[in-house]
Amino acid sequence: GAGVSQTPSNKVTEKGKYVELRCDPISGHTALYWYRQSLGQGPEFLIYFQGTGAADDSGLPNDRFFAVRPEGSVSTLKIQRTERGDSAVYLCASSLTWVGTGGYNEQFFGPGTRLTVL
Amino acid sequence: GDSVTQMEGPVTLSEEAFLTINCTYTATGYPSLFWYVQYPGEGLQLLLKATKADDKGSNKGFEATYRKETTSFHLEKGSVQVSDSAVYFCALSVSGGGNKLTFGTGTQLKVEL
Numbered sequence: 001g002a003g004v005s006q007t008p009s010n011k012v013t014e015k016g017k018y019v020e021l022r023c024d025p026i027s028g029h030t031a032l033y034w035y036r037q038s039l040g041q042g043p044e045f046l047i048y049f050q051g052t053g054a055a056d057d058s059g060l061p062n063d064r065f066f067a068v069r070p071e072g073s074v075s076t077l078k079i080q081r082t083e084r085g086d087s088a089v090y091l092c093a094s095s096l097t098w099v100g101t102g103g104y105n106e107q108f109f110g111p112g113t114r115l116t117v118l
Numbered sequence: 119g120d121s122v123t124q125m126e127g128p129v130t131l132s133e134e135a136f137l138t139i140n141c142t143y144t145a146t147g148y149p150s151l152f153w154y155v156q157y158p159g160e161g162l163q164l165l166l167k168a169t170k171a172d173d174k175g176s177n178k179g180f181e182a183t184y185r186k187e188t189t190s191f192h193l194e195k196g197s198v199q200v201s202d203s204a205v206y207f208c209a210l211s212v213s214g215g216g217n218k219l220t221f222g223t224g225t226q227l228k229v230e231l
């Protein structure tokens with residue numbers, strides 16, 4: 001079946017503009033994660049959804065970043081007043097429901113959206 | 119907080135050489151440990167995992183053993199191939215943390231003929 005898809009694959013914007021990045025998870029996956037990968041670094045956690053609600057948004061760097069998942073499937077990461085430091089690859093991953101302590105469901109990653117802020 | 123430290127790259131090996139990529143971690147709880155791989159032009163893929171101490175994860179000839187006493191999860195392969203050229207990420211997920219992953223900085227492996 002289809003994997004996680006992300007659109008656009010590339011986004012170039014100017015400093016101060018607003019951007020939206022979209023993630024389509026694997027069908028039936030209730031957990032959805034956003035990560036950010038800067039050049040030469042590993043992915044860093046931003047936010048995690050279980051269904052429609054944000055279960056953990058502790059990784060969002062500031063209030064310019066916001067994410068939604070209104071119907072428990074597609075998610076949109078929104079960045080206001082973009083800054084050059086926001087330039088990175090934004091990764092989305094999805095998995096089956098978290099099974100609790102001691103369990104793990106594999107996260108499947110999308111190809112990412114490369115955001116460049118000029 | 120939780121963190122993962124892995125050896126810097128790039129690592130360049132000849133085909134059929136032995137590979138070790140070191141990974142150590144610190145965790146606030148009891149972690150599960152992972153190796154992810156990113157092949158050129160592709161997304162992150164789970165390579166192997168171990169969810170408790172002394173477990174050995176293995177896949178595609180790669181192995182890693184969860185060593186709680188040394189807080190390590192080193193990746194090994196006995197004979198690398200050119201097709202193993204990729205970036206390898208060590209990662210952890212702490213129980214009760216919603217399965218969010220904490221990654222190391224990645225190690226680029228180049229295998230030459």
